[in-house]
Amino acid sequence: MESSTVQSQLVDVQNFLENTVSTLEVFLNETTMHELTQEKQGDETYYKGLLSTIRRLLVNSEYCLEECQIILQKNNFNKEIAEKTLYRIFHGCIEEFFTPRSDVWYEDSRSAYTGAHAIRFQKDAPDSVDRLLKSLEGNFQRMREELDYYENDYRTKMMQSN
Template sequence: MGNTIVLNQMKQVETFLKKTVEAISDYLNNTTITSLLNEQVDGDKDYYELLLSDLRRLVVYCEEGLEACHVVLHDEPFRKAAAEKTLYRIYHSCIEEFFAPKGEGWYEDSRSAYTGRNSIKFRQTPPPSLKNLIASLESGFQTIREELEFYETDYRTKMIQSK
């Protein structure tokens, strides 16, 4: 893959991560368990804590990815290998964490992606504000996942060839 393509992907991912970090941080900075419980009459406090924990983990990974993008993009000369490694790590930390969070507060229903509907499904009924946040982020994560899937398959190919 040429330097220009990788450079453009880095810039695209940097922009995506910046918007994502801003959206999640804004949500987390203005949300409490009490406010979530007030949104839903029969809300489950433990489940809401799990959802917020998943969001906090996701925003940390996205912040780390954003910082890595800044470092690679401001390096002179542009180092393609470092950029590819960074994109691979972003795919595995940010993208995979969004679609399959460690706490499993939500999950991806891959069949929904083919129907044009949101593919993120919640294990229980989420507060409306959190459901709206995840829905607003999903298309961006989907786009970046499609852009970065190459690095996943490329990495596996390189690992198989090195054995």
């Protein structure tokens, strides 16, 4: 892939991450455990897990955004580093959104066929959390489709180097 294409992709990812970070920060700055339990009675331990996973997603997104900014600010654009970064963003941010390590939510693979939202919660979740994830899902899905190339390309390069 050409350097200009990779650079353009990195700019697109940077914009996506800026929007994601902003949305997550607003939610986390304005939401408390008390509000979640007032919104919907449920398992407090599960609610804490939801907030913890959202915080993790925010931290991952901030870290990935910072990586994009550093690469794009350099005078000499390094295509190889940018491609590795896009690969890390695919795994550390995009895939983490759809299948978080905490398993408080998961991706319903059948949603691609039904047109429904892909995120399903393990237990009942407050509506505000559901709205947040639904508001982010479309852009995460778009980024996943755009960055899937780097996932496949990186694996191919790794196999060829062995």
